Amino acid sequence: MTVRALATADLPRLVELEHVLFGASAWTLGMLTEELGAPGRAYAGVDADGVLVGYAGLWFDGDVAQVMTIGVDPAAQRRGIGTSLLAWVVDTARDLGASAVLLEVRVDNDAAITLYERHGFEVLGRRRRYYQPEDVDAFTMRLAL
Numbered sequence: 001m002t003v004r005a006l007a008t009a010d011l012p013r014l015v016e017l018e019h020v021l022f023g024a025s026a027w028t029l030g031m032l033t034e035e036l037g038a039p040g041r042a043y044a045g046v047d048a049d050g051v052l053v054g055y056a057g058l059w060f061d062g063d064v065a066q067v068m069t070i071g072v073d074p075a076a077q078r079r080g081i082g083t084s085l086l087a088w089v090v091d092t093a094r095d096l097g098a099s100a101v102l103l104e105v106r107v108d109n110d111a112a113i114t115l116y117e118r119h120g121f122e123v124l125g126r127r128r129r130y131y132q133p134e135d136v137d138a139f140t141m142r143l144a145l
């Protein structure tokens with residue numbers, strides 16, 4: 001499976017995937033455009049039959065890397081794409097010299113929590129009402145590198 005860098009040509013498809021995957025908290029075109037060009041960010045994706053079906057991004061601040069997002073088209077889930085993208089995040093963070101990878105995940109997102117735990121992430125704490133407008137708590141998780 002090839003994990004490739006995202007480009008501005010991917011933006012329309014990213015908007016589509018965000019909407020399907022994250023509903024009310026989906027990033028807009030403006031937010032995605034800003035993210036892809038922001039300092040310290042790295043974004044990558046996976047294609048199937050020439051169409052972007054998964055993507056992930058991280059922010060490295062000079063010490064730790066933060067998972068900004070990870071998502072796979074529902075029609076392409078459970079085929080190992082999320083695993084490849086998370087492995088890319090961890091490898092990229094390590095290459096950048098990060099001491100750890102941090103992330104937030106909805107406490108009710110069993111699929112993502114299982115994926116993260118299988119990569120060695122551990123729950124650090126809980127942020128109350130972190131996700132708005134859904135009003136759902138987040139677990140913070142950490143992987144030491």
Ligand SMILES: CC(C)(COP(=O)(O)OP(=O)(O)OC[C@H]1O[C@@H](n2cnc3c(N)ncnc32)[C@H](O)[C@@H]1OP(=O)(O)O)[C@@H](O)C(=O)NCCC(=O)NCCS
Binds near residue numbers: 078079082104110114
């Ligand atoms: C989380 C997500 C990225 C996983 O992507 P994926 O391509 O399906 O992941 P993989 O196929 O690599 O699955 C890896 C493992 O994660 C776990 N997993 C994935 N989806 C699962 C589900 N629906 N239920 C339970 N476990 C699940 C399984 O242990 C799976 O291994 P297995 O298929 O051998 O049992 C995907 O479900 C997704 O995009 N969800 C919506 C967006 C989201 O919540 N992103 C995370 C925000 S923090």
